[in-house]
Amino acid sequence: MAVAHRVYAEALLAAAKEADALERVREDFGDFVAAVEESEELRNFLRNPQIESGVKRRALESLLEGGDERFLNFARLLAEKNRIAEVADVQREFERLLAAQERILELELTTAIELSDEEAQKIVGEIEKSAGRKVEATRLVDPSLIGGLVVQAGSVRLDASVRGRLNQLREELTTRA
Numbered sequence: 001m002a003v004a005h006r007v008y009a010e011a012l013l014a015a016a017k018e019a020d021a022l023e024r025v026r027e028d029f030g031d032f033v034a035a036v037e038e039s040e041e042l043r044n045f046l047r048n049p050q051i052e053s054g055v056k057r058r059a060l061e062s063l064l065e066g067g068d069e070r071f072l073n074f075a076r077l078l079a080e081k082n083r084i085a086e087v088a089d090v091q092r093e094f095e096r097l098l099a100a101q102e103r104i105l106e107l108e109l110t111t112a113i114e115l116s117d118e119e120a121q122k123i124v125g126e127i128e129k130s131a132g133r134k135v136e137a138t139r140l141v142d143p144s145l146i147g148g149l150v151v152q153a154g155s156v157r158l159d160a161s162v163r164g165r166l167n168q169l170r171e172e173l174t175t176r177a
């Protein structure tokens with residue numbers, strides 16, 4: 001993450017909170033980044049250094065017409081500073097900062113088989129209770145785990161899988177021999 005991404009994300013977050021428009025800004029930001037990621041033509045237009053920032057700014061104004069004024073001003077600023085091509089990176093930083101402020105713990109929950117929504121919610125509920133924070137879990141399936149689960153939150157990894165336990169036993173047996 002570049003320092004510039006954080007600076008822009010912090011500025012937008014502060015402006016949105018001050019105007020009590022956080023959800024609208026977040027929605028507009030997400031919609032815009034999704035549009036950029038889905039449209040190769042738009043992505044190439046924004047990344048093209050030969051197109052003047054004023055032309056990009058006017059195109060953005062047309063594209064974002066009717067949206068939140070703070071987000072429109074933000075997009076204009078990114079265009080003027082020749083940073084509009086980095087909008088997805090800034091949005092990821094914006095979401096990260098927002099999650100930190102809302103005390104949301106983002107984690108990956110990997111299991112050997114697909115969990116039902118009820119099973120996953122039960123596990124997430126236990127983690128929320130233990131962590132004292134709201135949890136947003138990305139669910140993954142890895143059949144090589146054999147059973148159990150692996151929870152990854154940032155650099156912290158909790159391996160409660162059968163494969164993990166077998167590896168641990170193998171390590172213990174080889175170091176004692």
